[in-house]
Amino acid sequence: MTTYVGEAVDRVDGTAKTTGGARFSAEYPYPDLAHAALVHATVARGRITRLDTTAAEAVPGVIAVLTHRNAPPLKPAPRVTPLNLATLASGTSVNYLNTDEVHWNGQPVAVVVAESPEAAQEAAHLVEVAYAHLPATVDFAAAEPDAKPQKSNLIMSGGAVKGDPEAALAAAPVALDLRYTTPPHHHNAIEPHATTAHWADGRLTLHDGAQNIYWTRDHLAMRFGIPKDDIRVLSPFVGGAFGGKTMVWPGTILAAMAAKATGRPVRLMLTREGVYRTVGGRTPSTQRVAVGADESGRMTALIHTSVTLTGRVGGGPEQVTSQTRHLYDAAAIRVQQNLVELDVLSNTVMRAPGESIGTFALEATVDELAYRLGVDPIELRARNEPARNPMDGKAFAHRKLRECFEQGAKEFGWAGRNPEPRSTRDGRWLVGTGVAAAYHPSWQFPANVTVRLSADGTALVRCGFHEMGMGGATAQAQIAADALGLPVEAVTVEYGDTRLPTGPGAGGSAQTASVAAALVAACEKLTRLARALARRTPGAAGASYPEILRLAGRDSIEARVGSDTRLGTAVGQLRFAGKLMSDRRRWVKAACGAQFCEVRVDADTGEVRVTRWLGVFDVGRVINAKTAASQLRGGIVMGIGMALAEETLVDPRTGRIMNASLSEYHVPVHADVPAIEIRYLDDPDPTMPLGLIGVGEVSITGVAGAIANAVFHATGRRIRDLPITLDKLL
């Protein structure tokens, strides 16, 4: 039997995406479609004192200007409860256009609806708003010293301690105590957030690029006070997301509100600036990493503390110290995350929230310790590689970090490296190499799936999961094809529609594993059905599954895993919570890897170019060799941006983002990205479905650390503040 799992199968949506056939959420035609544009507040905190929409309303083609004076009522954002995870989906707690209060610089204060996008944009500029300012705290650097310890919750603990790390640090023969800063980042998916909303007979159809269509549906049901079954969210293609399309941000709600108010289908495509103003990004951070070691390089103390922000209107803590709880076998460890609350837009999840910036500080410190000790950085990591989880002695479900470093060192040619900083020069370029560990916890969420097998030899997999570029439909088609003995082309996968069996959100690198678990179970049910049918059908012994159906005179058979009834959903969530808790008691589960890079730094200008990359990852079994490698590569590319260029600049006086555009927020371009070699061990994790661990986030972790370490090797300079721009090297 052909097996597809593990092969480099072309994406099932490849043709659609290369011919312009893939329709994104701003691309659904409706007769009589109207276009919306937002007006953003220009103060950090205050009250609207004057609002003049006369000029805007006079623009030809304007249908309505919605403000807090005339907008339809909206129910307040729900209080978060573990009984309904969709309550986590509020982008902010602000009741948009139902209040004269302003809570962040950029909050939407009016929506213009017009016959054309041009008229809507023009009129939006003509809405005049005056504000009474209220005191606002918006400067992270100034507020950071007053941070408060993060409280622990079910998902994440704010801090943990083993032994007496401060005393151990003071007593250590070799000790470092370092401070790092990282700036805010924005996802900058190339597709700006867009919503097309249509109400008919009190029911809402929403085309919305989303990472969790069920959260979006349930959240809108709460805000508009209608049953969730009266809302259908469709999101078959999402033009990049990286966490930025997980929560429900104002644009989605206001598009639905505008459609309701005007009785017209409404499209709201955020401007690029609008994305910065109304969709949260990654928190800035300050971090302290202190490490003590004996002369042999065994760590005796490891301390990692962080300060990050949340908005007063929303957002949450990021697990900046997560990797430090698992990577090194120090005798005494303390981690503590701290928070400040500011009058800015909520922070939100962005690719490996926490670990992406936490690994930068930790891995740069480990490199610095290696130099202080005169030990090779890979050897130092090997000397401190734990056999069990350092904090509590739990077992690792799967841990091949040492193997990743060994394979990487061999392939990268690490052995011949002269460790001396500034020792290699090629013309005007100072050349350096660096390594860092990558680490990201693995998750699994509940998923409902149906699989139908037809006598014509085709199969249909249905599950409301999400495709933002990960290749989820391709991977699930491969899994179903193997399970049912069909060619992969014979399997159709439907996703991105709330009318489908409830799928998992796309987050935590968990979607492929979550859907796979349910899909494998559904396929087993289905084949059991088919075999039972074969036993009752003469001549069916040894026949293929479709042949069994033909011989039995059946058009199709179907199997289902999970239920979308109220009871079924509750049972599913309980089962999920139970498995999560028992898994947590038994294992520490994660993906990990080793990042190797070479940089060249211009000796005169300080310009840094990344010229070589090798990432070796332990991600369990890989389902699709092509798409998994691409996703791992993509994380490294985003990490290169984080290391060298990306920074959201916030005016410390007004809280306004100053570089809200792709020309001033620099993401990596073609010329910034070298050939990136990807390897994975392909060793199944026995505790995960099909042995697979998610690949979405692990590869951004460690990237900035590896680059900072390579920059030190090239130049002799330690840069502890991201991004490593040329001014910091002069």
Place this chain on the structure above:
Amino acid sequence: MADVHLRINGVDRRLEVEPRVSLLDALRERLGLTGTKKGCDQGACGACTVLADGERVLSCLALAVQYEGREITTIEGVADPIQRAFVRHDGFQCGYCTSGQICSALGMLAEHAAGAPSAVTEGLAAAEIELTEAEIRERMSGNLCRCGAYNGIVAAIQETQETRVAERDVPTLVEGRR
């Protein structure tokens, strides 16, 4: 309102638009050709790249009325082996920048074939500029891909170029090109 005549993907199209309407919005909102994408509307991301008489232009920075009588090719009108090469080399993930990458690559290959140098071209006197990886990266740097599929895009372009050279292909880049 202005009366504009465009030849789009080989088909004559007339439309009445305000002079301020961009070529991009004319394509997407008036003509239903949504294969061309809007990523920034400021000329910073390249997602809206189309070909005008075979040359790549950012349709968000172009007014529809400027292109009166011109031959516009969008992704819907492209039928070129490069599209298969993008799939084979996984030169995309979410697919949103892909139309722009493909149109830009076709325009770029035509520029290269016509002898246009880039910022990284060494030896401007050379009879033929070798289309190295560095040349491709430089020439494609106006097209952002946030998923980070750059390696696959470069590989797809290289393969396309190699096939063309091998076949001594007279560049008939796109359907309907004069």
